[in-house]
Amino acid sequence: MLLKRGAEAEIHLTEFLGREAIAKLRVPKTYRNKKIDEVLRKNRTKSEVRLMSEVKKYDVSTPIIYDVSVDECMIVMQYINGERIKDILNNVSEKKRKKICYMIGESVGKMHTNNIIHGDLTTSNMILLNDKIFFIDFGLGEKNSEIEAKGVDLHVMMEGFEGAHSEVAAFGYVLGAYKSYDKKDIVVKRMYEISRRGRYT
Secondary structure, eight states, X not given: OEXXXXXXXXXXXXXXXXXXXXXXXXXXXXTSOHHHHHHHHHHHHHHHHHHHHHHHTTTOBOOOEEEEETTTTEEEEEOOOSEEHHHHGGGSOHHHHHHHXXXXXXXXXXXXXXXXXXXXXXXXXXXXXXXXXXXXXXXXXXXXXXXXXXXXXXXXXXXXXXXXXXXXXXHHHHHHHHTTSTTHHHHHHHHHHHHHXXXXX
């Protein structure tokens, strides 16, 4: 069953060995050269699998990967039947909101400590289940040690929080927990620089 058709991929609810699962299928882009498109889709599929697997080593929760077909540009993974942070953050108690945001900040700090860039840190890509935050959709992610890349990652998240959760004190809590990353101050400073650049371009 098709759940979502995004810019990069289709998300289907399916089954794998009797368990509910998600199949993420990168579909061809007709506006791109066919060979270039195939290489891009295969590379992004492989990269996403690597990143989702690697972050687990740093105690960041992601869906379990059940199966991968690079030729079909498809990833079959665990269905996280929880609540999207986007849908709940504005409606929970302040105590719970603070706890959720701290978990998000700690996880992003762990990713950046290990030079993993998520690429799309919106609250639509974070799911709460069993008191854990699961991060999904690493399709735009990469390994990158540069401060600029980490600043952009944070800036995307800040914009998402300001757009969807502007009425609650949420992003400040996230940054409070992000301090687990030893280069926090430099990256946060770069995030604000990127924000100012956007205003004046």
